[in-house]
Amino acid sequence: MELNIGDSRDIVVTQRKMKENRIHIRRTTHKSYPRIVLFDLEEEIVATIENFKNQPAVLTMVEHIPGEWKMVDCNLDYKRQDANTLRFEINLPARSEKGPATVHLKMNYQRLNLRP
Amino acid sequence: MKYLKAAILVLGAIMTSHPGFARVDLVTLPGRDTTQLTIYNSADLTLVRDGRALTLKKGRNKLQFSWVNTLIDPTSLEILPKAHAGQIDIDDLTYPPRVKNLGVWHLQSRFQGKVPVEITYLTSGIHWRAFYVGTLAADEKTMRLKGYVRVTNNSGEDYENARIRLIVGKIHFLDRISRLANRSYPYGRPDEIPTLQAEAGLAPKRMLMKTAEAAMPAAADEVTARKEIIKEGLSEYFLYTIEGTETIPTGWAKRLPSFDVRDVPVVSLYKFEQQRYGDLPIRFLGFKNDKAHKLGNTPIPGGAIRVFRLVDDARHLSYEGRSGFKYIPVGEDAELNLGAVRNLIVTPVLMAYRTDHYTFDKKGQVAGWDEIRTFRITVKNTRAVAARLEIKRNFNTDIWDIKNSGDYGKFEKEDKNTVKYTLQLPPRSNQVFEYTLTTYQGSRQYNH
Numbered sequence: 262m263e264l265n266i267g268d269s270r271d272i273v274v275t276q277r278k279m280k281e282n283r284i285h286i287r288r289t290t291h292k293s294y295p296r297i298v299l300f301d302l303e304e305e306i307v308a309t310i311e312n313f314k315n316q317p318a319v320l321t322m323v324e325h326i327p328g329e330w331k332m333v334d335c336n337l338d339y340k341r342q343d344a345n346t347l348r349f350e351i352n353l354p355a356r357s358e359k360g361p362a363t364v365h366l367k368m369n370y371q372r373l374n375l376r377p
Numbered sequence: 378m379k380y381l382k383a384a385i386l387v388l389g390a391i392m393t394s395h396p397g398f399a400r401v402d403l404v405t406l407p408g409r410d411t412t413q414l415t416i417y418n419s420a421d422l423t424l425v426r427d428g429r430a431l432t433l434k435k436g437r438n439k440l441q442f443s444w445v446n447t448l449i450d451p452t453s454l455e456i457l458p459k460a461h462a463g464q465i466d467i468d469d470l471t472y473p474p475r476v477k478n479l480g481v482w483h484l485q486s487r488f489q490g491k492v493p494v495e496i497t498y499l500t501s502g503i504h505w506r507a508f509y510v511g512t513l514a515a516d517e518k519t520m521r522l523k524g525y526v527r528v529t530n531n532s533g534e535d536y537e538n539a540r541i542r543l544i545v546g547k548i549h550f551l552d553r554i555s556r557l558a559n560r561s562y563p564y565g566r567p568d569e570i571p572t573l574q575a576e577a578g579l580a581p582k583r584m585l586m587k588t589a590e591a592a593m594p595a596a597a598d599e600v601t602a603r604k605e606i607i608k609e610g611l612s613e614y615f616l617y618t619i620e621g622t623e624t625i626p627t628g629w630a631k632r633l634p635s636f637d638v639r640d641v642p643v644v645s646l647y648k649f650e651q652q653r654y655g656d657l658p659i660r661f662l663g664f665k666n667d668k669a670h671k672l673g674n675t676p677i678p679g680g681a682i683r684v685f686r687l688v689d690d691a692r693h694l695s696y697e698g699r700s701g702f703k704y705i706p707v708g709e710d711a712e713l714n715l716g717a718v719r720n721l722i723v724t725p726v727l728m729a730y731r732t733d734h735y736t737f738d739k740k741g742q743v744a745g746w747d748e749i750r751t752f753r754i755t756v757k758n759t760r761a762v763a764a765r766l767e768i769k770r771n772f773n774t775d776i777w778d779i780k781n782s783g784d785y786g787k788f789e790k791e792d793k794n795t796v797k798y799t800l801q802l803p804p805r806s807n808q809v810f811e812y813t814l815t816t817y818q819g820s821r822q823y824n825h
Contacts, residue, residue, distance in 0.1 A: 374746070
């Protein structure tokens with residue numbers, strides 16, 4: 262059972278999409294105006310997790326990837342919750358005198374067989 | 378006046394030697410000896426049979442019947458002598474002008490003395506409904522089933538010590554008795570009162586009354602017969618006679634016991650079908666109306682049932698649910714929907730999705746492909762009793778293939794786009810199984 266007791270202000274997650282490219286593009290055979298009919302999308306997501314607390318903490322991070330996808334590379338372990346949901350259990354150490362404890366997440370994945 | 382004053386006055390008309398002159402004698406009104414109600418729920422129609430003992434004089438008699446503040450259809454009134462019938466002629470029933478709610482029978486009697494008569498008429502405003510209480514045993518394998526009927530009287534007339542009969546079924550009846558009862562004058566559709574010697578062709582409505590009467594053979598004998606529950610088939614209908622007699626004043630309702638059967642074998646079943654019921658399993662209670670289930674003597678009228686369960690030796694009860702059901706014929710399976718439950722949890726999750734086998738047309742456009750989905754279904758039985766669960770999965774296409782894995786129980790194809798898994802869950806247990814569904818899109822539907 263989980264109880265939602267509010268937002269956390271001491272754990273900060275900053276996430277950016279660093280790359281989004283079309284690859285494996287399939288087009289029609291029209292000579293003058295070949296249209297795209299199918300393609301894959303290569304994406305890279307980077308997330309920085311900072312812990313400003315004086316105690317260690319465990320962050321459960323849930324990432325959603327729609328449709329059909331394939332993970333190319335990920336630096337942290339994850340569990341596949343369902344076809345479109347990834348679940349990361351990230352252990353964050355306590356902050357030090359120099360500043361917050363930081364963990365980086367980098368995911369490279371491809372979304373497959375997309376239509377324009 | 379609120380209640381009908383069944384003021385039947387026997388006026389002995391003594392014919393004197395002077396034609397045209399009649400001396401009227403007023404005789405004390407006799408009370409009702411017997412009353413019988415036959416209630417047709419579907420048509421808001423009740424056939425009432427009043428048995429009374431009237432004192433007649435030789436010659437012409439007048440019988441006055443009034444029905445103020447009731448829902449009696451005056452055109453349905455009939456009187457039938459139960460003795461000395463060969464000596465009594467019923468001439469007519471007239472409705473005097475400028476007088477409402479009153480009718481006068483004219484009888485010619487060659488007999489003087491007390492004559493038992495039966496007055497029948499149709500009335501509206503009396504209804505019945507069936508409802509049931511089921512008590513499950515602690516192991517939920519048997520159930521005590523009690524049936525009740527609730528009779529409500531809003532006809533405007535009190536009925537004391539009445540024998541009550543209920544008709545189960547829907548009759549085709551063109552008139553509405555309440556409308557006929559509320560008409561200003563009853564002679565909008567005059568009917569002849571048939572004599573005992575010659576029954577001429579009867580109007581259709583009168584035929585209905587005759588049919589209803591024929592359904593209760595030897596009525597006069599049954600009125601005085603020993604009390605017992607009589608259930609008999611009646612063409613497309615079924616006739617239930619409630620044991621004993623009851624008094625139901627107007628404006629009152631009465632609950633009467635119908636039957637009580639112990640240890641009816643039942644099957645406790647759960648069904649999960651997201652498309653139909655949503656995300657919660659639904660509990661069903663199944664039994665059959667036959668001898669093997671200690672029923673099967675008569676059909677069971679439709680109604681509402683509340684189900685309880687014995688939870689300990691102190692006979693404490695827990696409420697399990699309620700359901701409504703329709704008429705259950707003899708030999709028919711019955712499944713009572715007791716509603717959604719939360720102590721049995723079914724969680725289907727789409728674990729994987731991919732596409733494959735793309736085909737392209739001459740122009741290079743996508744013509745077809747396969748969609749492969751893998752579902753994981755987790756089932757938890759948190760109850761202390763075993764449960765049988767049916768899981769149905771619906772697909773939005775008619776062309777598909779499926780591959781099962783894990784402990785999926787019994788699998789069968791229900792119809793062209795539905796499959797069913799049947800699991801037997803031990804008490805407090807978990808079960809997980811998976812299936813991979815491949816559906817074909819576009820041109821792949823025809824060559825896969």
